[in-house]
Structures are given as C-alpha cells and as structure tokens.
Amino acid sequence: MRILLDNLLKRLVAHGDLSVIWPDGAISHYAGRPGRAATLAIRDPAIIRRLVTDPAMALGEGYMEGALDPVDGSIYDVLHVLLSSVQESEGRIPALRLRNAFGRVFRPLAQLNNARRSKRNVAHHYDLNGRLYALFLDRDRQYSCGYFPRGDETIDEAQAAKKRHIASKLLLDRPDLEVLDIGCGWGGMALTLARDYGARVTGITLSEEQLAEARRRAEAEGLADRVSFELMDYRAMTREFDRIVSVGMFEHVGVPNYPSFFATVQRCLKPDGVALLHAIGRFDGPDVTSPWLAKYIFPGGYSPSLSEVFAPLERSGLRSTDIEILRLHYAKTLAHWRKRFAANRDAIASLYDERFCRMFEFYLAGSQLAFEVQDHMVFQIQLARRQDAAPLTRDYMIDAERAAQSLSRSISAPHAASLRSTAS
Incomplete structure (x- = not known):
C-alpha cells in the first residue's frame, strides 16, 4: 500500500512541496510548481491503506485520530499544498474520480432535508x-x-x-x-x-x-x-x-x-x-x-x-x-x-x-x-x-x-x- 500511496502523491502534488515522513522514519518528497512547503508525518501504518482507497475521508479522520501529524507547521500548510493541487490533478487519480462519481449519484439522497x-x-x-x-x-x-x-x-x-x-x-x-x-x-x-x-x-x-x-x-x-x-x-x-x-x-x-x-x-x-x-x-x-x-x-x-x-x-x-x-x-x-x-x-x-x-x-x-x-x-x-x-x-x-x-x-x-x- 505504501507504493500505491507514493504513486498517488506523485500524481497529486502539482503545486507546492510536500514531504512525507513514513512510519519507519524514511522521508519522501513530492514537488510541483513553486508554492507553499509542508511536512506530514504518518504515525500509524494502518492509515496508509485508507489514504489510498478513500483519501478525501481518510485525511481528515487520520488527522483527528493523530495518525497524521503536520511537522514544523500546521494542518493548514499541509492542506494548502494538497487542495491547491487537487483541482489540477484529481482527474488523474482513480480514487478521487470514483468518489466524485458516487457523490453525484447519491447527492440528491444526501440532501433530502425534510x-x-x-x-x-x-x-x-x-x-x-x-x-x-x-x-x-x-x-x-x-x-x-x-x-x-x-x-x-x-x-x-x-x-x-x-x-x-x-x-x-x-x-x-x-x-x-x-x-x-x-x-x-x-x-x-x-x-x-x-x-x-x-x-x-x-x-x-x-x-x-x-x-x-x-x-x-x-x-x-x-x-x-x-x-x-x-x-x-x-x-x-x-x-x-x-x-x-x-x-x-x-x-x-x-x-x-x-x-x-x-x-x-x-x-x-x-x-x-x-x-x-x-x-x-x-x-x-x-x-x-x-x-x-x-x-x-x-x-x-x-x-x-x-x-x-x-x-x-x-x-x-x-x-x-x-x-x-x-x-x-x-x-x-x-x-x-x-x-x-x-x-x-x-x-x-x-x-x-x-x-x-x-x-x-x-x-x-x-x-x-x-x-x-x-x-x-x-x-x-x-x-x-x-x-x-x-x-x-x-x-x-x-x-x-x-x-x-x-x-x-x-x-x-x-x-x-x-x-x-x-x-x-
């Protein structure tokens, strides 16, 4: 799963510079056009699979649970790199395309606000x-x-x-x-x-x-x-x-x-x-x-x-x-x-x-x-x-x-x- 997440981040980061500290201490860098730099530490190996299969949900839950931690910065810095990149890159990422497709299908049901x-x-x-x-x-x-x-x-x-x-x-x-x-x-x-x-x-x-x-x-x-x-x-x-x-x-x-x-x-x-x-x-x-x-x-x-x-x-x-x-x-x-x-x-x-x-x-x-x-x-x-x-x-x-x-x-x-x- 680590290889899959590594490939996902390579396709995703189009603006800014993101460094990831893996659970074993290894560090990977992902860079796009010049922009904000941020570092994210993965504290729990179990979150890696969730980040690959459902990144939009797992990122927030991982931060809430302490499985993901910004280093020398805040979650704002990490999200700045990711969100400024995602509009350019999400079409190349199957998990995000699938999430959007399902979201559009089930959106009317989610908004049945009687x-x-x-x-x-x-x-x-x-x-x-x-x-x-x-x-x-x-x-x-x-x-x-x-x-x-x-x-x-x-x-x-x-x-x-x-x-x-x-x-x-x-x-x-x-x-x-x-x-x-x-x-x-x-x-x-x-x-x-x-x-x-x-x-x-x-x-x-x-x-x-x-x-x-x-x-x-x-x-x-x-x-x-x-x-x-x-x-x-x-x-x-x-x-x-x-x-x-x-x-x-x-x-x-x-x-x-x-x-x-x-x-x-x-x-x-x-x-x-x-x-x-x-x-x-x-x-x-x-x-x-x-x-x-x-x-x-x-x-x-x-x-x-x-x-x-x-x-x-x-x-x-x-x-x-x-x-x-x-x-x-x-x-x-x-x-x-x-x-x-x-x-x-x-x-x-x-x-x-x-x-x-x-x-x-x-x-x-x-x-x-x-x-x-x-x-x-x-x-x-x-x-x-x-x-x-x-x-x-x-x-x-x-x-x-x-x-x-x-x-x-x-x-x-x-x-x-x-x-x-x-x-x-």
Missing part, C-alpha cells in the same frame, strides 16, 4: 456547547462571512460591516417594517435590524441552543417587544413580511428543496417587499460536498453553483434585482476564526477533547482554503416580487451603508472617550 432531518442536521453542529462559538467567533456570534471593505478589519469590524452591507440591500427606508430572518442563528442580525434600523423582526431557527441564546439576548437588550424568535422550519411560515433576510442558512437547504425555499420566500414576501439571500456558492459549477465535511461538520449541507440556484429561482416568480459576489471575504473571516480558535484551544479542549479540537482545526483550515485556492465564494442575491420594489440604481445601498457607518462612529466615539476617561 423538516425532521433538517432539525437533526442543525442540532449536529449548532446545538454544541454555546461557549465554543463564543471562543472563536466575534462578539455578536456572526457565524457567516464577514465583509472587509479595507481588507484589514478586525473580525468584529468585518461582521458589523457585513450587517450594514446586508441592511443597505434590504431597503429599510422606514420604521416598523416587518422582517423575517430565516436561519437567525444566535440573533445578531435580527437584533441589529431592530436596534439600529427600527424594524420588527421575527427570527426562525431549528437550533434549540441558538433559540435560547437569541431570546436571552433580546430580553437583555430590551428588544423583546420588537424581536421574536421561534423554533420553526422555513416551510412552515405562512405570514407576510415587508422584508426577508437569510444569511448562511441556504447551504443547509439542499438542491432538491430549492423550489420549496423560494416558494416560501415568494409566499411570505409582500408584493412590494424586498428579500436578501446571502450564501456560499461555487464558481466552477455543480459538485459534491466533501464526504468528511458531510459526516463530521454539516450533514446534509451543500454549497451550490449559481446555475443550480437560478433554475428554481426563475420558476418561483421572484425577480433577481441585484447580485453581488464576495470572493475572498470568507477566507479572511476564516483566518480570523482559526487564529481565535488557536488562542483559545485549551479552553475548547476543556469543553470537549483533543479529537474535537483536531476536527475543528481541519474544518476551519479546509474551509479557508476552499475560498483561497479552490472554487468557493459567497453570493448575495436581492429578490423581489416586483421589478420596481427597489430603486433602479445601487446609490441607495451605498448611501444607507455610509450613513449607518457614520452613525456607528458617532456613537462609538463618545463611548471610547468615556472609557479612556474612566481608565485615567
């Missing part, structure tokens, strides 16, 4: 100990792509900018607009829209952990009269709203359910309403979810190509009134999360264990690289039932975003001065 299955899938990831997310996300627990207008924002600044950017596209031009937040997470977006824009927001989620935290936050901020949170599948919503927003939830819907999702938006959006969909997508067309990611992190999850989104969207009766692609913003977001996770690793290990920490490290590193060296991006699609529901140019978005940013600065400046005065 209400019961969706709740179970959500619980797998989002009902973990709430302190975990507080240890690596921003203060508002925004678990989706931040927005980096300058490129050097802190994670808190980027997530605040993301919320302003989305709010500008929702055309919140008058108070007391009724807003539906589909997949509301821990409530940060809903609370922001109520507090800063005067909206009345209903947030829905399938996570009991997130629901409890969102309700607690609404009470603590004195916004319980303007924001309500409900444990509800999106398909069960029947009320009409002036605005609908969904951030980082569409990846859990599944391609077979896109008609139901867009039918829900169309049904619940008032005739003159505006909706905003923010989700991860792919540049290179339809594909399959990593089997490791589907098993350990996001069961039932899938990031679609735009071609998969627009066919059911076009049939829904909704109009796509604005589309924006955010390219490397999520890579920057994930880099922040990885840094914060590493800084708080001991605390996270005390909540779970070493295997869990390695699982999350693999997930965060692989996700960052999906945006840096592979085909992932984020799309924002503004939707309406009528073409005239929003102004004809983007000027109103820019004006609203700048006004919100100026207001935020004017509020934070006295607060910062007060803190400095108190400290002195």
Whole structure:
C-alpha cells in the first residue's frame, strides 16, 4: 500500500512541496510548481491503506485520530499544498474520480432535508456547547462571512460591516417594517435590524441552543417587544413580511428543496417587499460536498453553483434585482476564526477533547482554503416580487451603508472617550 500511496502523491502534488515522513522514519518528497512547503508525518501504518482507497475521508479522520501529524507547521500548510493541487490533478487519480462519481449519484439522497432531518442536521453542529462559538467567533456570534471593505478589519469590524452591507440591500427606508430572518442563528442580525434600523423582526431557527441564546439576548437588550424568535422550519411560515433576510442558512437547504425555499420566500414576501439571500456558492459549477465535511461538520449541507440556484429561482416568480459576489471575504473571516480558535484551544479542549479540537482545526483550515485556492465564494442575491420594489440604481445601498457607518462612529466615539476617561 505504501507504493500505491507514493504513486498517488506523485500524481497529486502539482503545486507546492510536500514531504512525507513514513512510519519507519524514511522521508519522501513530492514537488510541483513553486508554492507553499509542508511536512506530514504518518504515525500509524494502518492509515496508509485508507489514504489510498478513500483519501478525501481518510485525511481528515487520520488527522483527528493523530495518525497524521503536520511537522514544523500546521494542518493548514499541509492542506494548502494538497487542495491547491487537487483541482489540477484529481482527474488523474482513480480514487478521487470514483468518489466524485458516487457523490453525484447519491447527492440528491444526501440532501433530502425534510423538516425532521433538517432539525437533526442543525442540532449536529449548532446545538454544541454555546461557549465554543463564543471562543472563536466575534462578539455578536456572526457565524457567516464577514465583509472587509479595507481588507484589514478586525473580525468584529468585518461582521458589523457585513450587517450594514446586508441592511443597505434590504431597503429599510422606514420604521416598523416587518422582517423575517430565516436561519437567525444566535440573533445578531435580527437584533441589529431592530436596534439600529427600527424594524420588527421575527427570527426562525431549528437550533434549540441558538433559540435560547437569541431570546436571552433580546430580553437583555430590551428588544423583546420588537424581536421574536421561534423554533420553526422555513416551510412552515405562512405570514407576510415587508422584508426577508437569510444569511448562511441556504447551504443547509439542499438542491432538491430549492423550489420549496423560494416558494416560501415568494409566499411570505409582500408584493412590494424586498428579500436578501446571502450564501456560499461555487464558481466552477455543480459538485459534491466533501464526504468528511458531510459526516463530521454539516450533514446534509451543500454549497451550490449559481446555475443550480437560478433554475428554481426563475420558476418561483421572484425577480433577481441585484447580485453581488464576495470572493475572498470568507477566507479572511476564516483566518480570523482559526487564529481565535488557536488562542483559545485549551479552553475548547476543556469543553470537549483533543479529537474535537483536531476536527475543528481541519474544518476551519479546509474551509479557508476552499475560498483561497479552490472554487468557493459567497453570493448575495436581492429578490423581489416586483421589478420596481427597489430603486433602479445601487446609490441607495451605498448611501444607507455610509450613513449607518457614520452613525456607528458617532456613537462609538463618545463611548471610547468615556472609557479612556474612566481608565485615567
């Protein structure tokens, strides 16, 4: 099996330099075009067979189990070499071709996310100990792509900018607009829209952990009269709203359910309403979810190509009134999360264990690289039932975003001065 893995790596590594330390101490080098260098030690000979027969699953599991270890670097460095090479090389590797073929055949079955299955899938990831997310996300627990207008924002600044950017596209031009937040997470977006824009927001989620935290936050901020949170599948919503927003939830819907999702938006959006969909997508067309990611992190999850989104969207009766692609913003977001996770690793290990920490490290590193060296991006699609529901140019978005940013600065400046005065 060692010979087979050696041959596989010779065909795979097309970009960068990978050194492998075998269980007996021997070292092999695999090099492609100039790029990042990394070293991987194989601690357990048993993992070699699995790497040959199912590399996409075995690499993550091997790292989780301690059978594979980066040397003088991190799992990010190893994955950088492998993932930057795989798009060029996977067609030459039978195990990867076979995995993709089977994945495409069984993909509809894997994404049959009915209400019961969706709740179970959500619980797998989002009902973990709430302190975990507080240890690596921003203060508002925004678990989706931040927005980096300058490129050097802190994670808190980027997530605040993301919320302003989305709010500008929702055309919140008058108070007391009724807003539906589909997949509301821990409530940060809903609370922001109520507090800063005067909206009345209903947030829905399938996570009991997130629901409890969102309700607690609404009470603590004195916004319980303007924001309500409900444990509800999106398909069960029947009320009409002036605005609908969904951030980082569409990846859990599944391609077979896109008609139901867009039918829900169309049904619940008032005739003159505006909706905003923010989700991860792919540049290179339809594909399959990593089997490791589907098993350990996001069961039932899938990031679609735009071609998969627009066919059911076009049939829904909704109009796509604005589309924006955010390219490397999520890579920057994930880099922040990885840094914060590493800084708080001991605390996270005390909540779970070493295997869990390695699982999350693999997930965060692989996700960052999906945006840096592979085909992932984020799309924002503004939707309406009528073409005239929003102004004809983007000027109103820019004006609203700048006004919100100026207001935020004017509020934070006295607060910062007060803190400095108190400290002195």
